[in-house]
Amino acid sequence: MKVLKRIGVALLSLLVPGLGQAVAGAVRRGFYVFLGTSILSGLSIFVAAQRARFPEEVYGTSARIFFILLLSSFFLLVALRLIYLALIRRVAQDEILYRVGEGLFLVAVVVVFTLAGPQLIERVAPPQAERLLYMTLLLVMAVVLAGLWLWNVQDAWRVAEGREVSWNGFIALVLLGTLVLGTRVVGIDLPKAIREYRETERILGDILWPWRAAFDYKATELRATAKVQAPCPPGSTPPPVNQPKEGEPWVVVTPTCGELSVRDEKGKLTYGTLLTIRGGGFVPGKKVKIKWENPIGNEFTPRGVGPTEIEVGPDGTFTTQLYIPDVVIPSFAKGPQIHKLHVVQPGALEFTGKLSREMKLALQAMLESIMIGLMATFAGMVFAVPMSFLAARNLMFNLRTSPQGLVGGVFGLVLGGYVGWQVAARVGSMLGGIEKAPVSVATLGFLLVGGGAVLGFRLLGRALDRLSQRLPTWARAAIRYGGFALIGAGLGWPLGLGYAHGLLAIAWGEEQAAAVATQMAQIGAGLGALAWLYLAYRWGEEGPVYIGQWIYTVTRLILNVVRSIEPLIWGLVGVIWVGLGPFAGFIALTIHTIAALGKLYSEAIESIHPGPIEAIQSTGANRLQTIMFAVLPQVLPHFTAFSLYRWDINVRMSTVIGLVGGGGIGFLLIQWIRQVQYEHAGLAVWLIAITVSTLDFISASVRKRLV
Amino acid sequence: MLRVEHLTKVYENGTVALKDVSFTVEDGEFLVIIGLSGSGKSTLLRCINRIIEPTEGRILWNDIDITALNEAELRRVRREIGFVFQEFNLVERLPVLLNVLAGRLGYVNPWWSLFYYFPKEEQERALVALETVGLREKAYNRASDLSGGQKQRVGIARALVQEPKMLLADEPVASLDPVLAHSIMGYLERLNQERGVTILCSLHYLDLVQRYATRVIGLRDGRIVYEGTREDIRRMTDEEFKQIYGEEAQRLGA
Ligand SMILES: Nc1ncnc2c1ncn2[C@@H]1O[C@H](COP(=O)(O)OP(=O)(O)OP(=O)(O)O)[C@@H](O)[C@H]1O
Ligand SMILES: [Mg+2]
Numbered sequence: 001m002k003v004l005k006r007i008g009v010a011l012l013s014l015l016v017p018g019l020g021q022a023v024a025g026a027v028r029r030g031f032y033v034f035l036g037t038s039i040l041s042g043l044s045i046f047v048a049a050q051r052a053r054f055p056e057e058v059y060g061t062s063a064r065i066f067f068i069l070l071l072s073s074f075f076l077l078v079a080l081r082l083i084y085l086a087l088i089r090r091v092a093q094d095e096i097l098y099r100v101g102e103g104l105f106l107v108a109v110v111v112v113f114t115l116a117g118p119q120l121i122e123r124v125a126p127p128q129a130e131r132l133l134y135m136t137l138l139l140v141m142a143v144v145l146a147g148l149w150l151w152n153v154q155d156a157w158r159v160a161e162g163r164e165v166s167w168n169g170f171i172a173l174v175l176l177g178t179l180v181l182g183t184r185v186v187g188i189d190l191p192k193a194i195r196e197y198r199e200t201e202r203i204l205g206d207i208l209w210p211w212r213a214a215f216d217y218k219a220t221e222l223r224a225t226a227k228v229q230a231p232c233p234p235g236s237t238p239p240p241v242n243q244p245k246e247g248e249p250w251v252v253v254t255p256t257c258g259e260l261s262v263r264d265e266k267g268k269l270t271y272g273t274l275l276t277i278r279g280g281g282f283v284p285g286k287k288v289k290i291k292w293e294n295p296i297g298n299e300f301t302p303r304g305v306g307p308t309e310i311e312v313g314p315d316g317t318f319t320t321q322l323y324i325p326d327v328v329i330p331s332f333a334k335g336p337q338i339h340k341l342h343v344v345q346p347g348a349l350e351f352t353g354k355l356s357r358e359m360k361l362a363l364q365a366m367l368e369s370i371m372i373g374l375m376a377t378f379a380g381m382v383f384a385v386p387m388s389f390l391a392a393r394n395l396m397f398n399l400r401t402s403p404q405g406l407v408g409g410v411f412g413l414v415l416g417g418y419v420g421w422q423v424a425a426r427v428g429s430m431l432g433g434i435e436k437a438p439v440s441v442a443t444l445g446f447l448l449v450g451g452g453a454v455l456g457f458r459l460l461g462r463a464l465d466r467l468s469q470r471l472p473t474w475a476r477a478a479i480r481y482g483g484f485a486l487i488g489a490g491l492g493w494p495l496g497l498g499y500a501h502g503l504l505a506i507a508w509g510e511e512q513a514a515a516v517a518t519q520m521a522q523i524g525a526g527l528g529a530l531a532w533l534y535l536a537y538r539w540g541e542e543g544p545v546y547i548g549q550w551i552y553t554v555t556r557l558i559l560n561v562v563r564s565i566e567p568l569i570w571g572l573v574g575v576i577w578v579g580l581g582p583f584a585g586f587i588a589l590t591i592h593t594i595a596a597l598g599k600l601y602s603e604a605i606e607s608i609h610p611g612p613i614e615a616i617q618s619t620g621a622n623r624l625q626t627i628m629f630a631v632l633p634q635v636l637p638h639f640t641a642f643s644l645y646r647w648d649i650n651v652r653m654s655t656v657i658g659l660v661g662g663g664g665i666g667f668l669l670i671q672w673i674r675q676v677q678y679e680h681a682g683l684a685v686w687l688i689a690i691t692v693s694t695l696d697f698i699s700a701s702v703r704k705r706l707v
Numbered sequence: 708m709l710r711v712e713h714l715t716k717v718y719e720n721g722t723v724a725l726k727d728v729s730f731t732v733e734d735g736e737f738l739v740i741i742g743l744s745g746s747g748k749s750t751l752l753r754c755i756n757r758i759i760e761p762t763e764g765r766i767l768w769n770d771i772d773i774t775a776l777n778e779a780e781l782r783r784v785r786r787e788i789g790f791v792f793q794e795f796n797l798v799e800r801l802p803v804l805l806n807v808l809a810g811r812l813g814y815v816n817p818w819w820s821l822f823y824y825f826p827k828e829e830q831e832r833a834l835v836a837l838e839t840v841g842l843r844e845k846a847y848n849r850a851s852d853l854s855g856g857q858k859q860r861v862g863i864a865r866a867l868v869q870e871p872k873m874l875l876a877d878e879p880v881a882s883l884d885p886v887l888a889h890s891i892m893g894y895l896e897r898l899n900q901e902r903g904v905t906i907l908c909s910l911h912y913l914d915l916v917q918r919y920a921t922r923v924i925g926l927r928d929g930r931i932v933y934e935g936t937r938e939d940i941r942r943m944t945d946e947e948f949k950q951i952y953g954e955e956a957q958r959l960g961a
Contacts, residue, residue, distance in 0.1 A: 466777065611796035614758045615862075619869055620786025620813025628821050629809050633800040 006160040013156035017149065020156030029159065033152050036170060040148060040177045044141050047184055065135075069142035072120055073113070077146050080109060081154075113143055133191060137184045144177040203678045210682025214359040220347035222282055224251040228275065228339045230324055232257040236336050249281040251343045257336075261305055261326040269304055272324040275341070280317035282345045287311055288318065293340040294327050312345070358680045362668060366687045369664030370695075372585045372657075373650035379586070380593025381643055387594065388601030389627065391555040394613075395605060399548025401465060403536060404476060406545045407483030408464025409457045414490075416456020420448035468541075476541050484536035485529040492528020496521035555598075562595035571657040585662025589650050597646055604638035605631060637706040644699040651695055655688050708733055709755070709873065709905065714764035716750050716929075724750040726929040728764070732907065732922075734872075737899045739916050740909040741933075742926030748909035749793075751926065752875045755907070756788045757781060768873070786813025789866030789904075791895075793878040795858040799851035803842065803861055806850050807833040810868035836864040840894060856887035863894050874898060876908040880915070888912075892919050913948045917941055 013020030018034030021027075048066035084105045088098065121135045151169050158165050182188075227239035238257030244250045258273025282288055290308045293299045301308050302325035310320045322341075329337065355363070389395055401409065424445040431437045431444075468476045500517035501510075539545060570591045574584030608631060616630040658666020669684040709732040716725040724747045732738050740748050754761045757773060766773040773784055789810075797806050808825050811832070815825060825833075837843045840860035845853060850861060859879060866874055876895060880888035896919055898904045910916050916923060923940050925933030935943070 609796075611792060611794055612798045614753075615790065615792060615796035615865070616798070616809055616812065618756055618758060618785055618788070618790035619810050619865070620782040620784075621809070622782060622812075622817055625812045625817055625820055628823070629801070629805075629812065630798060633798050636800070 006157050009160040010153050010157045013153050014149075017152040020153070021159045024156060024160040026159050026165075029155075029165075033155065033170065036174050037148055037152055040174055040181075041145055043181055044145055044177065047181055048138060048141065066138055066142060069120065069139050070146055073139070073143045074146035074149065076112065076116065077109065077143070077150050080105070080112060081150060084108070109143075109147075113139070133189060134184075137180060140180050141177065141184070144173055144180060148173045148177065206678035207682035207685055210679045210686065213679040214356055214683055216352045216354045216356050217349040218352050220350050222249045222288075222345040222347065224249040224279060224281070224343045226251045226253040226277075226341050227256060228253060228324065228341055229257040229336050230260050230272070230327075230339055231336060232259060232273070233336060239338065244278075244280055247281070249279065249343070249345070251277060251279040251341070253277050253341055258324050260324050260329075263326040269326065271305065272326075275322050275324060276319070277322060277341070277343070278317065278319045279343050280315075282312045282316050282318070282343075283347075284312050284314045284316050286345060288343050288345045290320075290322060291342040291344055292325050292327070293342060295329070295333060295337040295339060299342065358672075358677075359683060362665065362680070362683045362687055365658075365663075365665040365668040365684070366691055368582050369654045369658065369666070369688075370651050370691065372582050372589060372654040372662075372664050373647055373652075376586050376589030376593050376650050376654070377597075377643055377647040379590040380597050380646065381639075383590075383594045384597035384601055385639070387555055387559065387598040388605060389631075390551050391559060391598060391602035392605035393552060393602075394608075394610065395627075395631070396548035396552040397546070399551070400544040400546045401461060402468070402543045403480045403484070403539050403541060403545055404468035405461045405465030406543075406547060407479055407487070409461030409547070410487050411464075411483065412456030412458070412460025413453045414456070415460065416452035416454070417449050418452075419456070420450070420452025421445070423452075424448040473541070480536045480541060481533060484532040488528035488530070488532025488535075489525040490528070491532075492524035492526065493521045494524075495528065496524020499524065556602075559595045559598045559602075562591060563599060565592075567592040567653050567657060568660060571660045571662045574657075575661040580661040580663070580667075582663030585654050585657040585664055588657050588662055589653055592653075593646055593650060596649075597642060600642040600646075601635070601639055604635045604642065608634040641703040641706045644702055648692075648695045648699040652688075652692050655692075708767075708769060709907075710765075710767040711751075711755070712765045712767065714751070714754060714766065715762050716747070716754055716759070717762045724929050725754065725761075728926075728929070728931055730924055730931060730934070732905060734905050735899070735903045737896070737906045737919060737921040738908070739920035739923045740907065740926060741911075741916060741923060742909070746926040747929040748926055749877050750929075752790075752877045752907060752909060755875055756785050756790060758790075782813055786869055787872045789869045789871035789874040791859070791862050791866050791874065791876040791879045793881050795855075795862045797850040797853075797858055797861055797865075799849070801850060802847050803837070803850050803853070804830070804833055804846040806861055807836055807846075807864045807868055810836075810865040813869070832868055833864070836867040837861075839867060840864045856883050856891070859883060859887075859891055860894070863891065867898070871904055873905040873907070876906065878909050878911065881911055888915065895919070913943075913945065917943070 009020035009024050011020070012023055013033075016034065017037035018030035018032070020030070021033055022030030045066065084101065088101045117136065117139050121132075121139060148170070151173060155165060155170070226242050229236065229238045232238065232255075236257070238255070241254060241256055242250060242252045244252060254276050255273065258275065261272040262270045264270075277290070279288065287309045290302065290310070291299050292302045302322065305325045306322035307320055308322075310318050312318050324339075327339065424441075427444060427448075428434065428437075428441040431440055434441050464479065468479055471479075497517055497520065500513050500520040504516070504520070505513035567588050570588035571585060572588075574587035577587060578584050612630040612634065613626060616626045621629065654662065654664045655666040655669070658664040658668070659670045661667065665684050665688060669681055669688075672678075672681040672684060711731070712729050714725055714728040715723070717723050728747075728751060740751065742748050750759065753759045755766055755773070757776075761774055764774070768784065768788075771784065773781070776784060798809070801809075805823060808829060811825065811829050812820055815829060819825070834843060834846060837846055840863055842853075842857060842860055842864065845857065845861075850858065853861065862879075874895065879895070880891050883891065892915060895906055895908065899906045908919075910920075917940050920940055921937050923933065923935045924931055925935075
């Protein structure tokens with residue numbers, strides 16, 4: 001009876017992993033087993049069924065192969081397991097022996113599959129050499145999965161038996177399966193990496209030690225020239241024969257007049273006049289090269305007409321023979337032409353000590369990168385400092401107002417912003433509009449709109465707060481309810497529009513969504529007003545409204561969103577905005593810096609001692625005074641440290657941003673890599689490494705001193 | 708005159724630090740608040756100048772309801788109430804002089820002060836206050852370079868330049884040695900006697916209480932459990948003190 005139950009439970013688990021355990025009473029265990037097994041199976045099948053990475057991977061449905069492998073390994077495992085169980089029954093009930101037996105069983109599995117694996121794979125789909133790895137991975141995946149399944153069946157059996165059970169096997173198998181899956185997904189191919197390493201050696205060498213390319217070299221060469229006339233019609237006067245000279249290289253060519261070799265269409269050469277060449281005054285023991293210069297001044301090495309590299313004798317002389325090479329004469333040339341024969345002996349490259357053009361370029365670009373980083377850090381700081389105060393919990397959380405004050409503040413914000421906008425528009429058009437004076441108009445607009453909004457917020461907020469204290473209750477209620485309804489409507493309207501254009505447009509298409517946009521906006525405004533009316537009711541006339549918390553939350557949200565977008569993405573935005581170059585990189589880094597520094601700064605503010613703030617407040621200081629006296633002195637060293645740290649990061653980042661066109665050394669680096677100039681790329685890499693580690697060191701030691 | 712009426716403070720985490728506390732302090736009194744650690748002394752003092760917001764009750768000072776003031780009005784009241792802290796609460800990175808001048812922030816032109824600029828006469832006033840506490844020669848040192856006792860004297864100088872009508876002192880000598888404790892308390896006493904400044908001071912040591920207080924109130928778990936005059940305290944034995952105060956009571960012994 002009991003045995004029947006166990007068999008039933010095991011069968012259940014064979015069908016659905018974990019079901020048997022659950023039926024046997026271990027519901028939670030069954031759930032985990034089900035979860036683990038099904039996730040791993042699902043992933044395995046998904047990965048196995050993925051289309052091949054390479055076009056020649058013509059196995060088609062690798063999922064089918066996988067299933068065959070899975071089934072085969074399952075049966076193989078079952079067989080092994082049964083054999084093992086039968087053996088171990090005989091041997092002992094002893095715990096230690098049992099453990100040893102398990103280990104032996106695992107060894108047996110590995111051995112059997114190592115032996116049987118290739119056969120198995122061969123049966124299912126004969127692999128080409130480079131596919132072997134892939135097939136092996138599939139096989140291991142199949143074995144692991146089959147093992148997991150089997151483990152689950154046996155586990156159900158044991159649970160039903162009421163024996164003690166452990167998770168060890170499960171965890172090990174799941175871990176192994178995940179690793180194998182990972183290998184396949186990442187495409188880790190160790191054999192390939194080893195096979196093809198050698199090809200990267202030269203490039204790696206160039207990049208790792210590029211310093212030869214950092215300098216200019218002067219090539220000193222010995223050179224002697226003789227003139228030869230061709231063709232050689234009777235009656236013409238050939239150039240004179242050279243005479244050997246003492247103390248300098250010389251060459252004597254005879255005759256000085258002859259016929260060119262001719263090469264027909266098939267490339268067959270008919271020799272012209274044979275020249276005898278004698279030379280001297282060269283460095284003994286080294287080779288000289290013979291070059292031919294045609295009448296229009298093109299120098300080349302003659303081919304197929306005799307030796308062009310000759311060993312110089314111990315006395316510095318040599319003798320050789322050469323047919324006059326085939327030379328394509330320009331069509332306008334008529335009659336005899338004067339050619340030149342050069343004998344060249346390249347000397348050692350002479351170190352000039354001057355930087356090469358590329359090195360200078362790289363240095364310039366490096367400076368550019370450092371400056372991009374520096375400027376972006378400064379610009380980021382300018383914006384990050386005020387934002388960080390708004391994003392500091394300890395400064396903002398006690399900022400509150402009455403609901404009436406909130407109404408005044410919001411209306412003041414809108415009104416002030418609007419007035420600022422109007423004024424900016426007027427003054428801006430007097431200055432000549434955004435086209436003519438973009439910077440002054442934009443700055444003006446920014447200051448006026450921002451200033452107007454802040455001013456309106458403060459003035460009207462305070463005014464209404466105070467005024468309403470003198471008004472009768474019904475008037476206060478009117479301000480509150482009316483104001484809140486308007487605020488709610490004002491917030492709801494754009495939300496409604498956004499819903500129509502953003503979400504509905506996905507399902508319905510842009511046009512249909514646009515048709516209902518106004519309605520949606522109205523609905524949004526209505527709902528917003530209702531919600532805010534409820535708030536007005538709930539908060540009552542005292543409130544308080546913690547606007548500080550709202551400002552804090554919104555600022556934090558903005559900072560977090562901006563920060564979570566990589567500078568590389570901002571770099572792309574920058575390039576689209578202002579075109580390729582350092583300015584784009586600057587914009588990208590500035591945006592990211594504002595967010596990153598804003599967060600760091602605000603955390604520095606949050607970690608200051610509250611004592612001095614209380615002390616300064618106790619003297620009757622206002623908010624700004626409290627910040628200047630109690631907050632700023634405490635956070636300044638941290639701000640400096642974070643800014644330095646950010647500069648360091650920004651320089652590093654600016655090299656990366658250069659890769660997408662943001663200027664600086666990254667820009668140069670990617671160009672050189674694309675032009676296969678690895679030595680020059682190596683220069684850039686080295687400069688980056690040196691700069692970054694130097695900055696890192698400096699900023700680290702300065703920071704240590706500051707904080 | 709300071710009147711505290713039914714003052715209750717419940718912290719955000721639900722701790723009831725003060726419960727229905729009412730008492731009156733006449734101008735020129737030296738009121739000492741005693742009580743166990745955690746009994747609500749700091750909370751009480753902080754509520755009076757609203758560094759923390761009272762939950763319920765009123766605080767009337769010369770018939771102004773401090774609890775009902777808006778921010779600007781509160782600032783005007785605060786500048787006339789000095790506060791001396793147990794942990795001094797100096798701005799460590801600023802020079803001593805600026806720490807003292809901070810006491811004038813409620814009076815001077817706020818815009819200039821943002822650039823740490825103070826008119827000549829204000830600087831003079833600060834130097835005089837430093838002279839009073841015997842620290843004139845340290846005026847240009849960083850506050851962090853001072854010893855504990857010196858820091859507390861700077862804290863008192865900061866309160867002095869406020870020309871306060873009332874001084875709240877939250878365990879001003881708790882982290883100082885006995886000799887220093889007496890010298891600091893001496894400053895407070897002089898302020899009280901020579902300038903008629905009302906003083907509310909929380910203390911731990913019985914002998915200090917007996918030596919300086921004109922009146923005492925005892926707090927326990929946020930309630931007033933004892934009120935006594937100068938004479939009551941002088942007559943009080945250690946045993947009685949311990950009864951109100953708890954086992955932690957001790958003598959400074961100097
Ligand atoms: N910011 C706070 N948030 C929550 N609870 C607080 C806070 N500050 C104090 N408390 C609690 O309020 C109670 C009174 O604290 P308070 O600091 O006023 O005591 P105290 O008498 O000044 O003690 P001590 O002698 O140790 O300074 C204590 O139980 C304390 O834990
Ligand atoms: Mg305290």
